[in-house]
Amino acid sequence: MNLTEPPVPNEPAIAPEPAEPRARVVAGADVAPASPRLASEEVLAVKDVTVRFGGREVLNGVTFTLRSGEVTGLIGPNGSGKTTLLRVILGLQATASGSVALAGGARDRRHPVIGYVPQKFLLDPDLPLRARDVVALGLDGHRIGVPLPSKQRERRVDEVLLAVGAESVARSRVGTLSGGEQQRVLIAHAIISRPKLLLLDEPLANLDIGSAHEVVSLLATVAREFDIAVFISAHEMNTLLPVMDRVVYIANGSAVSGTTDEVIRGEVLSALYGQHVDVVRLHGRVLVLPVTGVTAGGSTHDVNVLPEAN
Amino acid sequence: MGTFLAPVFEPGFFDSSAVNVALVVGAVVAMVSAPVGVFTVIRGQSFAGHAFSDVSTTGGSGAFLVGVNPIWGFVVMGLAATSAMEMIGVQRARSRDVATGIVLGGALGLSALFLYLDATSSSTTGASITVLFGSIFVIDHSTAVITALCALAVLATIVPIYRMLLLSSLDSDIAASRGVPVRLVGVCYLAATSLAVALSAITIGAILSTALLIGPAATALRLTRRPGAAIVTAGLVGIGATWLGILLAYDSFYWPPAGRGWPVSFFVVVLIFVFYLISGAHRPRRRPEPMTPGVPGGV
Ligand SMILES: Nc1ncnc2c1ncn2[C@@H]1O[C@H](COP(=O)(O)OP(=O)(O)O)[C@@H](O)[C@H]1O
Ligand SMILES: [Mg+2]
Numbered sequence: 001m002n003l004t005e006p007p008v009p010n011e012p013a014i015a016p017e018p019a020e021p022r023a024r025v026v027a028g029a030d031v032a033p034a035s036p037r038l039a040s041e042e043v044l045a046v047k048d049v050t051v052r053f054g055g056r057e058v059l060n061g062v063t064f065t066l067r068s069g070e071v072t073g074l075i076g077p078n079g080s081g082k083t084t085l086l087r088v089i090l091g092l093q094a095t096a097s098g099s100v101a102l103a104g105g106a107r108d109r110r111h112p113v114i115g116y117v118p119q120k121f122l123l124d125p126d127l128p129l130r131a132r133d134v135v136a137l138g139l140d141g142h143r144i145g146v147p148l149p150s151k152q153r154e155r156r157v158d159e160v161l162l163a164v165g166a167e168s169v170a171r172s173r174v175g176t177l178s179g180g181e182q183q184r185v186l187i188a189h190a191i192i193s194r195p196k197l198l199l200l201d202e203p204l205a206n207l208d209i210g211s212a213h214e215v216v217s218l219l220a221t222v223a224r225e226f227d228i229a230v231f232i233s234a235h236e237m238n239t240l241l242p243v244m245d246r247v248v249y250i251a252n253g254s255a256v257s258g259t260t261d262e263v264i265r266g267e268v269l270s271a272l273y274g275q276h277v278d279v280v281r282l283h284g285r286v287l288v289l290p291v292t293g294v295t296a297g298g299s300t301h302d303v304n305v306l307p308e309a310n
Numbered sequence: 311m312g313t314f315l316a317p318v319f320e321p322g323f324f325d326s327s328a329v330n331v332a333l334v335v336g337a338v339v340a341m342v343s344a345p346v347g348v349f350t351v352i353r354g355q356s357f358a359g360h361a362f363s364d365v366s367t368t369g370g371s372g373a374f375l376v377g378v379n380p381i382w383g384f385v386v387m388g389l390a391a392t393s394a395m396e397m398i399g400v401q402r403a404r405s406r407d408v409a410t411g412i413v414l415g416g417a418l419g420l421s422a423l424f425l426y427l428d429a430t431s432s433s434t435t436g437a438s439i440t441v442l443f444g445s446i447f448v449i450d451h452s453t454a455v456i457t458a459l460c461a462l463a464v465l466a467t468i469v470p471i472y473r474m475l476l477l478s479s480l481d482s483d484i485a486a487s488r489g490v491p492v493r494l495v496g497v498c499y500l501a502a503t504s505l506a507v508a509l510s511a512i513t514i515g516a517i518l519s520t521a522l523l524i525g526p527a528a529t530a531l532r533l534t535r536r537p538g539a540a541i542v543t544a545g546l547v548g549i550g551a552t553w554l555g556i557l558l559a560y561d562s563f564y565w566p567p568a569g570r571g572w573p574v575s576f577f578v579v580v581l582i583f584v585f586y587l588i589s590g591a592h593r594p595r596r597r598p599e600p601m602t603p604g605v606p607g608g609v
Contacts, residue, residue, distance in 0.1 A: 141473050
């Protein structure tokens, strides 16, 4: 990590980019912006959010908050509404009721407060974008006109690529990179504009276990060093356990949130699932088992989520 | 130089004002098709691009029937098709091909009727040939002016939305969450495409205009790793194919069957295809050797 605090404030061409959203978000906060580790502050408050698709309630009264510098897992089985919830936060999905409040007030389109890495993101090898071009689009892809050559922008891209450990693939076409490398590039794309909140939708789904652990520890570093609230959705929580400060567990449309120890407990998850489940801790792993799912020799890899059929 | 190249450039090539106009108009059209074509390939909207060429046929043949310059037919029908596709739902990936197909089908039906009426009406003999295969050697002053204005309109549409188009092509949800008006950007891109195709319809004809849109772009995307470089390369490929095509067509007046000349569009399309095949021999390296960080690049 070589990016620490508001970078290069003496460079007029790019200084407004990092400075403004940060200033906006911490406005009124009594924290000196130059301190290396800001006190954790509330970045997002989701309150009583309900989403219906054609009368079917996919989310029902979902409430939680996210804090800067923390990693929060959004855990739930497939189809539980994780992607829907992230799209609500991004303002891409309308809600039936409830509110989403971002620190600093309304979403500012020109100075994004949210970085986003969508689900199942595999890029076309023929896309004529190098990794560094994708990262640069994170800085100014929403702007009008063609980009003019800028040394500062190039340097900023280099810094962020270095920070995510993707500097060696900077000049490769992004679609030819491995899944783990693409995730790093997309994370760089999402954080280069210095958002307060980083949303990642199943970033580990297509990765082998080694790359998954690397990406997870990268995300933890990003949260701490950049003081970003990192929100990671996953249907399997064990890879996230070592870095997860808090968890939002979602099932049957409802969500419970808190620290891992508060939420990942038999009685809490039983109430959420509406049926008895056992939570088993085994060699530092957590298994969430429906009573009917306890079978000898059952795979430990995916039994921590109830089968959808239930 | 002149004597050396005499066998290549048949007598009078550069003296003919028709040839000079053709070279200029051809270059302008190829240049404008490049950025549009690159985005068409990136976005996987070749089918929509092709639909516009059928729509152009309808517009051109209809324009002949009512006795106006076919370029108006190309342009007006192209923009009408843009709105129709947008209304039917070209934005959603799933209904995109359906929307395109419906518009294409309707356009083909109408062009069948118009071309039939053109062919059977004695006052417009040759209309079908002009519409289908272009009229690059008989471009009059007003057509040249309209072409230039349309080319400017395409650039004035594509340049402002350039980065937003790239970001939307990367992922439309990311773009939308960054405040990019994804749908508006998509419509602007479609309108620019319909105009670019209308311009190609003048040079190489309505049915072949997709070739000038897609071919150079696809060739360039095989050779380059960056969008800006892809657009420049596509422009060069398009201009090269057009100019060579014009030269060969001019020379072909001296080929058998003597005094007839082969159509320009044939040469242009064949040359584009040849360029595309040659470019296949050079794929960009999948992975360059590790680079030292900090090498400036630029989009
Ligand atoms: N646009 C939509 N229209 C109708 N139903 C949807 C839509 N998007 C998602 N759903 C449904 O909402 C539920 C939650 O989906 P999703 O948020 O994608 O779950 P997850 O990301 O947790 O797998 C699923 O049952 C899905 O079929
Ligand atoms: Mg999902």
